[in-house]
Amino acid sequence: MRNKIKALVLVSLAAVTVITGCSKQVSSEGNIGSQVHHEIIGIDPGAGLMKQAAQAINDYDLKDWKLVEGSSAAMTAALDKAYKAKKPIIITGWTPHWMFAKYELKYLNDPKGVFGKDEQIHTIVRNNLKKDAPSAYTMLDRFEWTPEEMAVVMSAIIDGKKPEEAAAAWVKDNADKVDGWVKDLAQEKSKKLKLAYVAWDSEIASTNVVKAVLEEKLGYKVEMLQVEAGPMWAGISDGSADAIVAAWLPTTHQDYYDKYKGKFEDLGPNLNGTKLGLVVPTYMNINSIEELNSK
Template identity: 45%
Template sequence: MRKSLKIFSLVLVLAAVLVAACTSDASEETKGRVKLAYVQWADAEASTAVASAVLEDMGYEVKEDVVSAGVMWTAVANGDADAFVCGWLPYTHAPYWKRYKDDVVDLGAYYKGARIGLVVPKYVPIESIEELKDHRSEFDGKIVGIEPGSGIMIHTREDTMPGYNLEDWNLMESSGPAMTAQLDRTINRKEWIVITGWKPHWMFFKYDLKFLKDPKKAYGGSEELHAIARKGLKKDMPEVAKVLKNFYMTDEELGEVMYEINVKHIRPKEAARKWVDEHPDVVKEWIS
């Protein structure tokens, strides 16, 4: 009996040693941990997943945190997150940039030609935001929005609604997924709906939509999506900073990933992995 106990104890010790060795080897193989923050927007989810896949291939452990826009900027400014790849500049995230520009590093634009505004299905027979006030009943006096702290909601609430005499309308707070779900239901019924929309977004690939003209420029003009990093990232993780600085996706490339995730319902990690594997030349430009 004692002999059996000794053998059993020896087995436990050896098992513990093996586990420790494996853990040590795994940690040695990891170049470091990168924390990427993002908001659950279609473009942000897709671009973050692609960036994560590339960094993981380079040997980094990547942790993705889904937060609100305000928390995202604050986290990077405070060093609680390393970076994010969904900074809308110069208009949408202007309030955040003004507040945190001295505490973060702009690594540059990874997507050009972005825009925000009010969007309706093409079958809705109006063309401008100016026409909304004359069709309040058809829209039930509602603008379907997303998270209250997002830049597009701030611009809609503070600039668009007062500027176009829509103060008596209700700006509905929800989320990106909830907004597109409402859009889908309404389009299936061929009813009127106006949403806070932005491009790039997969919904423009799935539905026939149009931006309402914004003659008063309440939403600004053309925008870019930027990679924003914490101060010190270039020194601490130069490879990571280099990849995020070189990171760039065209409308078609980002659209492919968003479509896989939101229309084909493939998990973001799997969609990103597929895209990275199919575009080695693009990835090579980012890491070289």
């Protein structure tokens, strides 16, 4: 009889332990705000994505939340650390980006539409570039590729290749496409060009590819200028930079577009199918920005 009672007690204790463990897990999952210290890990403060993230905090009434400024590299480092430990994290994200291939991630639903619709990346050149460097102008006007093609270059860089090496390899492997960009264009050997870009992985990839084509196929001497978004647009408008292939429109860089309108030429999209928003690992039990108020 004593053995039976002892067994029942042990079973009861085991059941309590299981229930308590489950309760802790549910409680833990249901307290995302405190687990991430009510922080959204952002990128450089000049990015339009950061402005939209700040607007999301306001529009969704996330009074206790803070948007942490930093850089693309710092954001992905924080994501990598949290992901490996299976800990919760909320970041500002965009597509195309290599992190969506490396990690299982999801965008939080944005029912208020703060982050806008899918965007395009445009090529913008300074006024009079067509007259001063006609071959470069035409090549830039023809330049267009896909998110999948961009991802090849980004992934190679993340895997350890230098950006210029990854770009050169892509240009070599996609000779037919590249030939279409430079078909019947005259060489302009040693003529100098300046390409401005922001230090996003996507723009590092695209700018290095364009640089490789301009130098290898058309003979230009290209200087790359890594700056933040504001100086990038200012450089195009005052002529201190010749071109960018990094203009996210119609949302991310719309303020700069409007501010400097008339002082540049928009050659149209070089890539379609981008997306912006707040991003979390798929193992997190949250699906919408609205839920941050209660979690």
